[in-house]
Amino acid sequence: MHVLGIETSCDETGVALYADGQGLLAQQLYSQIELHAQFGGVVPELASRDHVRKLLPLIRELMTQANLSLTAIDAIAYTRGPGLIGALLVGTSMAEALAWALNIPAIGIHHMEGHLLAPLLEDDPPAFPFVALLVSGGHTMLVDVTGVGAYRLLGETLDDAAGEAFDKTAKLLGLAYPGGPSLAALAELGDPLRFRFPRPMTNRPGLEFSFSGLKTHTRTLWEQQATADDTDQIKADIAAGFQLAVIDTLAIKCRRAMQQTGYRQLIVAGGVGANLSLRRHLQAVGAKSGFQVNYPRPEFCTDNGAMIAFAGCLRLTAGQYDHGYQHGVLDARPRWPLDQLG
Numbered sequence: 001m002h003v004l005g006i007e008t009s010c011d012e013t014g015v016a017l018y019a020d021g022q023g024l025l026a027q028q029l030y031s032q033i034e035l036h037a038q039f040g041g042v043v044p045e046l047a048s049r050d051h052v053r054k055l056l057p058l059i060r061e062l063m064t065q066a067n068l069s070l071t072a073i074d075a076i077a078y079t080r081g082p083g084l085i086g087a088l089l090v091g092t093s094m095a096e097a098l099a100w101a102l103n104i105p106a107i108g109i110h111h112m113e114g115h116l117l118a119p120l121l122e123d124d125p126p127a128f129p130f131v132a133l134l135v136s137g138g139h140t141m142l143v144d145v146t147g148v149g150a151y152r153l154l155g156e157t158l159d160d161a162a163g164e165a166f167d168k169t170a171k172l173l174g175l176a177y178p179g180g181p182s183l184a185a186l187a188e189l190g191d192p193l194r195f196r197f198p199r200p201m202t203n204r205p206g207l208e209f210s211f212s213g214l215k216t217h218t219r220t221l222w223e224q225q226a227t228a229d230d231t232d233q234i235k236a237d238i239a240a241g242f243q244l245a246v247i248d249t250l251a252i253k254c255r256r257a258m259q260q261t262g263y264r265q266l267i268v269a270g271g272v273g274a275n276l277s278l279r280r281h282l283q284a285v286g287a288k289s290g291f292q293v294n295y296p297r298p299e300f301c302t303d304n305g306a307m308i309a310f311a312g313c314l315r316l317t318a319g320q321y322d323h324g325y326q327h328g329v330l331d332a333r334p335r336w337p338l339d340q341l342g
């Protein structure tokens with residue numbers, strides 16, 4: 001079975017072709033970073049318009065890369081939500097129209113399910129059950145995963161997502177967009193222990209997160225230090241201290257989730273999962289506490305079409321999709337809780 005995957009939930013246009021039994025055949029990704037950089041963040045209307053421009057040419061390139069014609073596609077998986085409504089509608093309408101024309105099923109995938117299953121795209125994939133730490137620009141959650149489609153939310157953020165905290169803190173420090181990778185790069189040059197940062201919500205039980213206080217703490221600290229002589233070094237030290245506080249907080253909650261479930265396998269996915277310092281830190285915590293940690297390759301942590309094609313293929317082969325659906329019904333869901341997934 002050949003599944004075309006389409007991802008357009010935010011600022012990346014991603015397409016991929018995944019074949020059951022063969023793996024990933026081809027993929028194409030176009031990032032809108034340059035388009036949004038001048039505004040310091042994603043401008044939703046510009047994002048939608050750019051998806052409209054890029055999606056069809058990318059699908060054509062994908063089919064050329066795979067050396068297949070459109071008639072070789074057996075099903076289309078697309079990101080139904082959550083995300084920016086205009087951006088989602090571009091992928092949704094393209095997927096539904098193409099599926100209608102080819103008379104094949106179209107299946108709407110939850111973006112976070114795509115992230116959650118992405119580590120299984122790698123060689124030597126982790127086995128169920130596992131705990132998933134999903135850390136992206138819009139979400140931070142711990143999920144108990146017992147199989148495809150069997151997701152139980154253990155805890156999530158009460159305010160900002162981890163990626164959002166990275167992005168906002170980077171903006172505050174005057175770093176280039178996108179903030180997460182810029183802040184991570186600067187943190188490599190800093191001393192994480194020079195300034196003290198809180199580890200929010202770690203001194204009470206539970207698996208909830210909160211990152212907005214950490215962001216405020218950083219702002220106050222930066223304002224206090226902004227007139228000092230060595231501002232470049234201070235900025236790097238603040239970046240390093242902030243990053244370690246986020247990583248430490250995530251690690252504490254992961255260890256707690258592993259204890260609570262009794263599982264021996266953790267997976268980490270979503271854009272912040274590309275952070276090398278986070279990967280090193282969790283690897284060490286896992287080794288010490290007796291659990292294995294798996295990640296997708298860094299380019300499959302951030303948004304891509306491969307994870308959507310793959311999630312679609314798993315759902316289709318497991319018979320987990322709406323057989324009674326009607327072609328041509330557009331059902332994009334900008335807000336879509338993961339635990340409402342059937």
Ligand code: KG4
Pocket residue numbers: 010135136137138139162163164166167178179180181184270271272273274275276301302303
């Ligand atoms: O999963 P993703 O590509 O899109 C969403 O679904 O949101 O995640 C994007 C988020 C952004 O907040 C970005 O700053 C963050 O992931 N990010 C990183 C790194 N690479 C991307 N954060 C920290 N370190 C990184 N290396």
Ligand code: ZN
Pocket residue numbers: 111115136137270271302303
């Ligand atoms: Zn994402």
